[in-house]
Amino acid sequence: MKRALKLLSSGNPSAFRRVLLSWYDKHQRALPWRGESDGYRIWVSEIMLQQTRVAVVQQRYGNFLRRFPDLRSLARAPLPRVLAEWSGLGYYRRARNLHAAARILARRGGPIPRTAVALAELPGIGRYTAAAISSIAFGEPQAAVDGNVERVVERLLGGAADPWQAAARLLDAERPGDFNQAMMELGATTCLPAKPRCQACPVAKFCGQCGQRLKRMPTRRRKQAKQAYLLLRRGSKILLQQRPASARLMPGMWELPSAHRTGGTVKMRLRHSITDTDYHVSVFASEGSIRAPLNGIWLALPTLQRLPLTGLTRKILQRLASETNL
Numbered sequence: 001m002k003r004a005l006k007l008l009s010s011g012n013p014s015a016f017r018r019v020l021l022s023w024y025d026k027h028q029r030a031l032p033w034r035g036e037s038d039g040y041r042i043w044v045s046e047i048m049l050q051q052t053r054v055a056v057v058q059q060r061y062g063n064f065l066r067r068f069p070d071l072r073s074l075a076r077a078p079l080p081r082v083l084a085e086w087s088g089l090g091y092y093r094r095a096r097n098l099h100a101a102a103r104i105l106a107r108r109g110g111p112i113p114r115t116a117v118a119l120a121e122l123p124g125i126g127r128y129t130a131a132a133i134s135s136i137a138f139g140e141p142q143a144a145v146d147g148n149v150e151r152v153v154e155r156l157l158g159g160a161a162d163p164w165q166a167a168a169r170l171l172d173a174e175r176p177g178d179f180n181q182a183m184m185e186l187g188a189t190t191c192l193p194a195k196p197r198c199q200a201c202p203v204a205k206f207c208g209q210c211g212q213r214l215k216r217m218p219t220r221r222r223k224q225a226k227q228a229y230l231l232l233r234r235g236s237k238i239l240l241q242q243r244p245a246s247a248r249l250m251p252g253m254w255e256l257p258s259a260h261r262t263g264g265t266v267k268m269r270l271r272h273s274i275t276d277t278d279y280h281v282s283v284f285a286s287e288g289s290i291r292a293p294l295n296g297i298w299l300a301l302p303t304l305q306r307l308p309l310t311g312l313t314r315k316i317l318q319r320l321a322s323e324t325n326l
């Protein structure tokens, strides 16, 4: 605790910054958005990373940018194309907000704002995201505190200060973007939630919590649920339905029809996890002359992949494509 208070009360924690940044320079993970200085590309990465694991974002980031390489191309694209490209990342409200913000900026004819205050006025950009974009892309000295940084700061300071204020005092004003990313990297790779790797921590000598037994975080049991879908085929075509525009979750997205009765042949079983729930999914197959419901369409697989599909539907169709010649 004394070490922690000293870190802040010195008023100039330059040794901490130096050690942290030198560790980050040597040990940062190679991620596609690292070293990027274009505001649009950083914005896209920060929105994707809000609620999606790094490993998944790594797979989707490049494709999204190839499809929409700049603000103008994103603003010009119809929303369904953007949602289709977002499929698999989940939390589609982020894609809707990203698209809406791009259109606002395109209408103004202006570039991406360079300050956190102006960025936070756009849809989908909260306090953390605004600070992350402005510091990484434009060098604004703003501390960005996500869940990882909050944990690191609390441990460093023994829970002695407000994480945002403390992070602002620790921030390196010369390299604010790198400093914020270094704090996030420390939280993601070393100062882990359940078992911090204090032996390998570059800033252990500054830390109020180092070597102390941490309070056990209660682990919440994940909910389990069953779902069943129908895979209806007519030749090489598959029937899909659109979710209502008024649906609370994934409005307007396309998916396989639900199976209310679970009789028939099970074509595949899979598990799909969304937030705190694991879905155990059964897909029932049927072929022949089935009439499409009003909000359904028969489509061949290549066409269908260009629709804004729910993540689960995309997963089922990818599995189907890998198992058959569709």
Ligand code: SF4
Residues within 6 Å of the ligand: 152, 155, 156, 190, 191, 192, 196, 197, 198, 201, 202, 203, 204, 205, 207, 208, 209, 210, 211
């Ligand atoms: S010494 Fe341990 S608790 Fe402190 S910041 Fe490093 S990993 Fe976290």
